Amino acid sequence: MNKNWLLVAAGMFAVAWGGNEFTPLLVMYRSEGSFTPVVVDTFLFAYVIGIVPALLIGGPLSDRLGRRVLMVPAPLIAAAGSIVIALGADSAVLLFVGRILSGVALGIGMAVGGSWLKELSEPGAGARRAAMSLTGGFAIGAGVAGVLAQWAPWPTHLAYVVHVVMCLVVFSGIRRVSETIARQSNPGRLRDDLKILSAGHRRFLTVVLPVAPWVFGAASVAYAVLPALMTDHSGSAPIAFSALLGVVALGCGFTIQAVGRRIDTPSGARAVLVALGIIVVGMALAAVAADRLTVPLALLAAAVLGGGYGMALVSGLQEVQRIAGPKDLAGLTAVFYSITYLGFAVPAILAVLVQEFPGLVSYPVLFGIGSAVALVSLGWVAVRSRAHLPEGRVAARV
Numbered sequence: 001m002n003k004n005w006l007l008v009a010a011g012m013f014a015v016a017w018g019g020n021e022f023t024p025l026l027v028m029y030r031s032e033g034s035f036t037p038v039v040v041d042t043f044l045f046a047y048v049i050g051i052v053p054a055l056l057i058g059g060p061l062s063d064r065l066g067r068r069v070l071m072v073p074a075p076l077i078a079a080a081g082s083i084v085i086a087l088g089a090d091s092a093v094l095l096f097v098g099r100i101l102s103g104v105a106l107g108i109g110m111a112v113g114g115s116w117l118k119e120l121s122e123p124g125a126g127a128r129r130a131a132m133s134l135t136g137g138f139a140i141g142a143g144v145a146g147v148l149a150q151w152a153p154w155p156t157h158l159a160y161v162v163h164v165v166m167c168l169v170v171f172s173g174i175r176r177v178s179e180t181i182a183r184q185s186n187p188g189r190l191r192d193d194l195k196i197l198s199a200g201h202r203r204f205l206t207v208v209l210p211v212a213p214w215v216f217g218a219a220s221v222a223y224a225v226l227p228a229l230m231t232d233h234s235g236s237a238p239i240a241f242s243a244l245l246g247v248v249a250l251g252c253g254f255t256i257q258a259v260g261r262r263i264d265t266p267s268g269a270r271a272v273l274v275a276l277g278i279i280v281v282g283m284a285l286a287a288v289a290a291d292r293l294t295v296p297l298a299l300l301a302a303a304v305l306g307g308g309y310g311m312a313l314v315s316g317l318q319e320v321q322r323i324a325g326p327k328d329l330a331g332l333t334a335v336f337y338s339i340t341y342l343g344f345a346v347p348a349i350l351a352v353l354v355q356e357f358p359g360l361v362s363y364p365v366l367f368g369i370g371s372a373v374a375l376v377s378l379g380w381v382a383v384r385s386r387a388h389l390p391e392g393r394v395a396a397r398v
Contacts (some may be wrong), residue, residue: 006118008113009133013073014170015109016137018102018163019047020077022085024146024274027227028155029095030115031238035156035230038355041091041347044224046342048104054389057117060193063330067116068179070108075174077216078105079167086160093357094313096279110134111334119180131257135267142223155239196331198324203388204332207269208319211276211379212336215312216277217343221286221367222249222305224347226298229363233293241295245302253310260314266322266397271315273326276378279308287367322390 023044030040062070081101088094117133118126145159152158198204227234227242234241263270282305289297316336324332353361 001324003179003228005117005126005129007131007170007177008117008120010170011071011174012109012113012117012130012133013137014075014163014167015078015102015105015113017135017166017177018082019051019106019141020138020246021082021141021145021159021162021163022047022102023223024098024142024227024246025149025156025159025176026224027231027238028149029089031231031237032156034090035092036145036351036355038226038351038398041224041240041351042210043092043095043099044220045344045348046099046346047106050100050103050105051107051341052103054104055111055235055338056194056331057190058108058111059110059330059334060190062112062115063181063188063193066179066181066182066183067112067119068177070114071081071116072175072177074105074108074113075171077101079164079171081105082160082167084164086157087287089156099335116177116180116332120177126141128141132254135254139254141157142250143243143267144232144248146240150237150240150243160250165294191295194331196328196335198332199335199370201323201388203390204323206384206388207272208316208323208336209339209380210381211272211312211316212339213343214276214374214377215309215316215340215343215347217310217370218305219249219253219309220344220346221283221370222302223248225329225363226286226289227349228347229290230293230295230298233386234295234298234305241328245298246292248299249302249309250307252306253313256307256310260311261318262317263311264315265356267386269319269381270383273313275308275311276374277382278304278311280374280378281372282308283367283374287364288373290363290367308359316340 014244026040027043029035029043030037041286049233059210078101080166081098083098084094084101085098090097111373114126114130117130120126121367141163146163148159148162149155183308223242223246227238230241231238260271260275263274285301285304287295320332320336321329350366353366
């Protein structure tokens, strides 16, 4: 049996690790560095600048040049990101650049690595293996980085050194994997390949678009904003607690995806509605947790928000798979992921609002507003749940 897919999965795991190892360390950079909360939260969003173009261009480019030529360097790009971040513990510019490099590697891993893994796997196994590789990297990378930064020496360096070593080992293995598609001899214009016609489908605009930003909007509140608020209320290990919130959120998000596939139906937006309902509750719990600042409430809010993240992700992808045509699936999936990652702007936006209007807004108030906005999104999708179904789908009672 061909086991080359394991090497590609390891590459995806490594770039996902690099993408999320920084998140639990936000608490460290806030407390030990000279950065304001707004600047620190901007570091979190910075890697979206790398992810989005890598997602949108990587897939079509790999169709032309092959998977191998783009995916093999991805662990090295991820390692370069970790090296720059480790060297720039006190430099906003270096941290920003390092995060962008981490985003580029992750975007390539998602767009190109996912396709390569699918082509190396038996039918039906590729998507599951890709999801497990990415989610495992996100969760374990955050957990290990938080533990090392909290209790090991060299807190601003060691976690990144571990990641660099891992990337070098993965690179030595993935470079031995053979190509799965033939390089196109007359591919035409790249800009034509970047046109995703199904992104204008009315169901994508009215059902998928309202839920997409909530995917990482909910996740970022769980493992970026709440840990910052709990810094002085989580005992003697605030960085480890930040990592714990991330692991709890991602673990719940991973677990609920199996339920999401069973709730989903092609005749309505039932799974999307469930996702938004969970997020409404999660944001309300986050408001209470931000007001009370207790460990149990923070963990509960992170768990529910993580469930909302997972359900929103899987339900959105299921809708995308039904909407996209045969030639548009990879492209529309990349568009969906790109919109989901805009949710990482939420921490920076909230930090700016709190900083600029200290007497008017607070995190409990903003989370309450977020819950209300999620409720409006829920109502919007509910009205359109059975509208604009892809051709061949018949609306039935859900």
